[in-house]
Amino acid sequence: xxxxxxxxxxxxxxxxxxxxxxxxxxxxxxxxxxxxxxxxxxxxxxxxxxxxxxxxxxxxxxxxxxxxxxxxxxxxxxxxxxxxxxxxxxxxxxxxxxxxxxxxxxxxxxxxxxxxxxxxxxxxxxxxxxxxxxxxxxxxxxxxxxxxxxxxxxxxxxxxxxxxxxxxxxxxxxxxxxxxxxxxxxxxxxxxxxxxxxxxxxxxxxxxxxxxxxxxxxxxxxxxxxxxxxxxxxxxxxxxxxxxxxxxxxxxxxxxxxxxxxxxxxxxxxxxxxxxxxxxxxxxxxxxxxxxxxxxxxxxxxxxxxxxxxxxxxxxxxxxxxxxxxxxxxxxxxxxxxxxxxxxxxxxxxxxxxxxxxxxxxxxxxxxxx
Numbered sequence: 483x484x485x486x487x488x489x490x491x492x493x494x495x496x497x498x499x500x501x502x503x504x505x506x507x508x509x510x511x512x513x514x515x516x517x518x519x520x521x522x523x524x525x526x527x528x529x530x531x532x533x534x535x536x537x538x539x540x541x542x543x544x545x546x547x548x549x550x551x552x553x554x555x556x557x558x559x560x561x562x563x564x565x566x567x568x569x570x571x572x573x574x575x576x577x578x579x580x581x582x583x584x585x586x587x588x589x590x591x592x593x594x595x596x597x598x599x600x601x602x603x604x605x606x607x608x609x610x611x612x613x614x615x616x617x618x619x620x621x622x623x624x625x626x627x628x629x630x631x632x633x634x635x636x637x638x639x640x641x642x643x644x645x646x647x648x649x650x651x652x653x654x655x656x657x658x659x660x661x662x663x664x665x666x667x668x669x670x671x672x673x674x675x676x677x678x679x680x681x682x683x684x685x686x687x688x689x690x691x692x693x694x695x696x697x698x699x700x701x702x703x704x705x706x707x708x709x710x711x712x713x714x715x716x717x718x719x720x721x722x723x724x725x726x727x728x729x730x731x732x733x734x735x736x737x738x739x740x741x742x743x744x745x746x747x748x749x750x751x752x753x754x755x756x757x758x759x760x761x762x763x764x765x766x767x768x769x770x771x772x773x774x775x776x777x778x779x780x781x782x783x784x785x786x787x788x789x790x791x792x793x794x795x796x797x798x799x800x801x802x803x804x805x806x807x808x809x810x811x812x813x814x815x816x817x818x819x820x821x822x823x824x825x826x827x828x829x830x831x832x833x834x835x836x837x838x839x840x841x842x843x844x845x846x847x848x849x850x851x852x
Contacts, residue, residue, distance in 0.1 A: 487679045489693035490700055491667070493554075496675060497528045498691040499637070499665075503598040508635055511567060512600030513555070518546055520560040522567070525600065532557060539646040539716070539827065541836030555601055555669050558645025559826050563755035564599055564606055568630045569613060571779045575626070575762070578773045590626065596633035602663065603639055604656035605648075605824040609755035611662055615818045616758050626777075635683065638663035642707045646716035647827030649840055653721055655824045657711040668704040676704040717827060719840040720847070721811075724821070727843075728812040730851040732804065740842055741800035743835050748781035750829035750837075751806065756822050759787065782806050807839065 491499070503510055504526065512525040515532040525531070536549040537557045549556050574590035602610075614631065617624035641650075641657035650656030659666045664684035668676040676696055679685040751757040761780040766773045780787055783802050788795035796802045814822035823839070830838045 487685065488696035488701060488704075489677050489688060490670075490696050491675045491677045491691070491693050493528050493673050495677075495692045496554075496667075499687065500525065500527065500600070502687060502690050503635060507595050508598035509595040510598045510600065511564075513557075513560070515546065519544070520546060520557050522560075522562040522564065522599075522601075528554070531555070531601075536643065537645065539648075539831045541647065541830050541838050542833055543646075543836070544831050552673075553642065553669055555639055555667075556643055558641070558643055558648055559603060559606070559828060561753055561828070561832060563753065563826075563828070564602060564610060565613065565755050565757075567597055567599075568610065568634075569617070569627055569758060570630075573626060573777050575775045575777055577775075580771045593629050596635070597630065598635040598637065600637045601639040601667075602636050602659075603641055603650075603826075604659040605650045605653075605826045606755055607636070607638060607659055607662040608653075608655040608824045609826070612756045612818065612820060612822065612824070613758060615820065635687075636663040636665075638666040638680070640666060640668040640704070640708050641711045642669050644711050644714045644716060645827055645831070647830040647838075648715050648825065649717035649719050649827060650825035651712050651715050652717070652719040652840075653821060653823055653825035658708045668707055670700055670703040670707060674700070676700055717825075717830070717838070717840045719825070719843055721821065721823075724843065725812040725815050727847060728808045731846050732808070734846050734849075734851075736842060736845045736849075737800045737804045739845075740803050740837060741798065743837055744783075744799050744803050745834060746783045746785075746799050746802060747834060748783040749832045749834065751781040751783060752779065753828040753832045754810075755826060755828070756810075756824065757781070761787070782809070807842065811839075811843070 500510055510525050511522055513520050513532055514523050514525060514530045515535055520532050531554040533554050534549055534552050535546050538545045539558060576587055576589050578585055578587045617627040638659035640659055663680045666678045666680055670676050679688055759780045759782060760777050762777050764775050782805050785794045796805055810822040
């Protein structure tokens, strides 16, 4: 990225960006405070952002509190990920209606407008890239995902705060966005944001909104913000040898220990920005004239997920947790050439009993086969 592409936006410039994207027909999505959590939802104004709010995160713990610093983006990631929009929790694949001898089949809902995402962290850009591999780059393309992903405008956010469960530096996924975005913002104080273009669409957009060229002081301030964030990660995890480490310790007693605590609630897979498992269901009305096929998120933590005639392939909590963790950190590499973890820490924060994936890895590393 060339330094000459950096400009400084005020909040008026940020509002102009939102307005320009909406004028171009985008559905603008960004962070906002709802129900005592910072979530992703429709936005139309800078006033929708969670100004002056931050969060506290630890194992099984999440709280939003007022920071008093007036920052628009002074928080870490919340319970939502962009997966909610690109790979929705529930979607209709098709509907069928019978009238006499005629049967009419219609596809599921079409996307009404392309997405413009505001505040996409570097770890989340990596997560989207991972789902792109799963849904777009294999032999069978998911056309529903493709329709939602194509044309999406990404406004990334370089993190100014590391969450208590973040470990993106361990996974080489943050805190600075380096690719996969159209524009990237860094909040540098004084109601100013350093903005860098990462695509032709981003550069064209910058020509349409008020800004001024970034000086050396503003660039240095942005660098300092990112460096400070990188040094204050809430968690760490050595990740360069996880494939061999985990697959060499499939019978480690730590799997029994974690199984005693795990509730098999599937929270970790629901909040994970890369998990992609689904189930398909058919529904018929009582008259026999209408049917629908829907796809919904599912989880490897449920006993039904691997059920075949005679029972579940993984009937125990131990086997299900081991499957999730070894797939996420090890065999995902065999399938897709990358780890399935981006270090966002959501699985730690939103686990009701505070199971910590970094702690589990450390325990196996300490006493397992090398």
